[in-house]
Amino acid sequence: MANKFICTLLLIAVCAKSISADGIENGNATTISAHPYVVAIQVTDGTRVCEGALIDSNVVVTTAQCLANYDASQLVVSVNNSQIVSIAKSTFDGNFDDTTMEYDVAVLKLAEEVSLDTIELASEEPATGASGVVTGWSSSGALVDVSESIISASDCVSGEYTYEEGDVLSSMLCGLAANKACDALPGSPLVANNQLVGLVSWGYGCANSANPAVFTNIASVKSWVDQTVESL
Structure with missing residues (x-):
């Protein structure tokens, strides 16, 4: 199993035991009125x-x-x-x-x-390929969105990406971020179809097609x- 203490996320750049991200890089400007939750x-x-x-x-x-x-x-x-x-x-x-x-x-x-x-909690996890949006603050304090292509846990460990069997479990989802976005804080919400489907959790590296971000799978919890x- 790959070591999850390696500093993280396509979308986070956090260590599992040391939260160090400053805020999302390369997100798209949004407003709190669009995401009051x-x-x-x-x-x-x-x-x-x-x-x-x-x-x-x-x-x-x-x-x-x-x-x-x-x-x-x-x-x-x-x-x-x-x-x-x-x-x-x-x-x-x-x-x-x-x-x-x-x-x-x-x-x-x-x-x-x-x-x-x-925001309503999702009862069912989105299918691989579904579109979602992560919202959080940038290092400058601006609220931004990052578009995500959601990947199921099983597809995330299928061999197409960096993760191995046992890395991404049923309580997790993966997602590929647009614009090579990085540095979201843990807990940043992932929303699809106006429901909360995930929370930024961990990952490896930053923003490339081999390293999806890993999210808590809200439907499973x-x-x-x-x-x-x-x-x-």
């Missing part, structure tokens, strides 16, 4: 460390690595590109493995409700998210 997870000095998606008025879904690598009590959530909201409760999937990056998903309950449009939201 996109949130930044940041430390108190304003530095973004992860991103996420608002799935209810006071619930954000993001990646487990965000909570595994940071003390949640030191994090806040920026919504609507400026409003800062505290985190009341948080948890990540107990099956998360920081070596394989399996089940890289977490839920944050905000300390207050926000009046913004949310939806039941855990739903149950967790009810119990928080």
Whole structure:
């Protein structure tokens, strides 16, 4: 199995245990009004460390690595590109493995409700070849989109790409980014057909046809998210 501690992503340039991306490079400018569900997870000095998606008025879904690598009590959530909201409760999937990056998903309950449009969780994973969009902030602080061609886990390890059998698991999806985009933060949402289908998780290298980005497969973890939201 290839070592997932190698610094990552076609779309991320992050290490599995060391989040170091500064923001998306080569994305296309967009606005928060077009993607009101996109949130930044940041430390108190304003530095973004992860991103996420608002799935209810006071619930954000993001990646487990965000909570595994940071003390949640030191994090806040920026919504609507400026409003800062505290985190009341948080948890990540107990099956998360920081070596394989399996089940890289977490839920944050905000300390207050926000009046913004949310995004629906996908119940079915998109087929290989489906189009999606990752949205996140650039290193300069601008919100940008990256077009993605989605690839199923099985197709991602078929031999056409860098990944080997056992690298990309059922809780994951892959995606090839347009414009050789790089450096999205973990948790950046991947949306297709107006549903959240993935969260930026890990990968190898940066922006070439052999190295798709790897995303948490939302359809595969939806039941855990739903149950967790009810119990928080």
